[in-house]
Amino acid sequence: MELKTKGIPFGINRPIVGVVNKSTLDPGSIMINTFPGEQLIEDCFTLSTTGVPPYGPNGIYAIPDLNYLNDGDVIVLNTDGVINTIYRCESRHNFLLFTERCNSNCLMCSQPPKDRDDTTYFYNLYKEAIPLIPKSCSELGITGGEPTLLGERFFALLELLQVNLPDTEIHCLTNGRSFAWKNLSDRLGDLSYNKLMLGIPIYADYADLHDYVVQAKGAFQQTVLGLHHLAANNVRIELRIVLHQQTIPRLKKLSRFIYKNLPFAEHVTFMALENQGYTPHNIDKLWIDPIDYADELEDAIHYLSDFGMNVSLYNAQLCTTPKSLWQFSRKSISDWKNIYLRECEKCEKLDACGGFFASNKLLFSRGIKAFE
Numbered sequence: 001m002e003l004k005t006k007g008i009p010f011g012i013n014r015p016i017v018g019v020v021n022k023s024t025l026d027p028g029s030i031m032i033n034t035f036p037g038e039q040l041i042e043d044c045f046t047l048s049t050t051g052v053p054p055y056g057p058n059g060i061y062a063i064p065d066l067n068y069l070n071d072g073d074v075i076v077l078n079t080d081g082v083i084n085t086i087y088r089c090e091s092r093h094n095f096l097l098f099t100e101r102c103n104s105n106c107l108m109c110s111q112p113p114k115d116r117d118d119t120t121y122f123y124n125l126y127k128e129a130i131p132l133i134p135k136s137c138s139e140l141g142i143t144g145g146e147p148t149l150l151g152e153r154f155f156a157l158l159e160l161l162q163v164n165l166p167d168t169e170i171h172c173l174t175n176g177r178s179f180a181w182k183n184l185s186d187r188l189g190d191l192s193y194n195k196l197m198l199g200i201p202i203y204a205d206y207a208d209l210h211d212y213v214v215q216a217k218g219a220f221q222q223t224v225l226g227l228h229h230l231a232a233n234n235v236r237i238e239l240r241i242v243l244h245q246q247t248i249p250r251l252k253k254l255s256r257f258i259y260k261n262l263p264f265a266e267h268v269t270f271m272a273l274e275n276q277g278y279t280p281h282n283i284d285k286l287w288i289d290p291i292d293y294a295d296e297l298e299d300a301i302h303y304l305s306d307f308g309m310n311v312s313l314y315n316a317q318l319c320t321t322p323k324s325l326w327q328f329s330r331k332s333i334s335d336w337k338n339i340y341l342r343e344c345e346k347c348e349k350l351d352a353c354g355g356f357f358a359s360n361k362l363l364f365s366r367g368i369k370a371f372e
């Protein structure tokens with residue numbers, strides 16, 4: 001599934017954010033309205049598969065394919081001719097990438113941080129895009145990098161979401177470290193944003209191991225302090241644990257730590273590894289076959305669930321998961337990167353199984369076997 005394409009820009013002097021409108025007479029082109037509903041000519045841009053005509057109109061031309069775009073999708077036309085999709089009407093897996101910068105550098109980061117300041121670009125982009133997202137949007141993710149690195153602009157975008165999409169569930173991935181600073185957690189609490197949930201990773205029950213996984217000294221202390229500050233502000237929290245060689249040996253202890261020290265978490269998710277970003281480079285330190293950690297996972301999930309915590313298992317395949325954990329397994333992989341293997345074609349459980357990340361096509365459990 002495409003989220004990005006490129007053509008030849010014409011008259012695009014700044015990033016143009018707009019809504020796709022396919023009701024044009026020319027089947028090879030579509031129109032972009034920056035103010036949907038208002039047919040102001042100067043606010044329309046053209047996307048076309050044909051070459052640039054001698055006198056405009058402004059837009060992007062010679063695009064290989066436009067079929068993946070649908071009416072109502074929100075996109076950005078960049079000055080270099082790149083077209084990025086910001087919001088797809090037909091998907092439940094939309095997310096806003098707030099920045100590619102990060103203050104951690106996790107061993108298994110699927111989107112390795114980039115050391116350039118993109119915060120102004122993304123802030124300006126979403127300031128225009130958020131009001132264009134349909135109010136019927138049921139859920140929307142925020143991701144990074146580390147979104148809180150936008151500083152005050154992070155809160156400004158949250159306020160914009162709160163006003164424009166009051167019924168949308170917002171799920172924001174953050175390492176939580178910024179909230180060790182009480183003024184920031186208080187600032188978030190002041191929003192009283194009950195549709196917002198923060199997804200915050202915790203990888204161990206003690207500092208050295210967590211800090212090693214995220215490659216940042218002091219991160220554990222900041223994250224745990226941040227979690228308590230957020231809880232004191234009634235901010236909804238999800239804890240996220242990625243399952244790999246570093247986290248599995250202390251998974252049992254981590255589950256006890258969570259119940260005793262972070263019982264306010266509304267949701268705890270255990271997530272299988274995505275073979276993307278840094279993971280292939282650190283694979284020797286990370287990969288462990290899911291069928292080899294079934295006992296640890298069963299113990300941790302049942303422990304938390306038995307004590308009344310809301311627990312899920314993400315990114316796991318049913319044939320490598322103990323049956324007692326199937327009730328916790330969710331189809332969590334975003335549609336644009338979710339695949340199944342040839343073995344799955346004959347499997348009776350295919351519809352119920354979450355399948356694989358596309359990046360795990362060559363890295364999967366030796367226990368994959370169809371239910372027949």
Ligand code: SF4
Nearest residue numbers: 317319344347353370
């Ligand atoms: S064979 Fe494929 S579809 Fe069936 S349970 Fe395993 S991973 Fe899922």
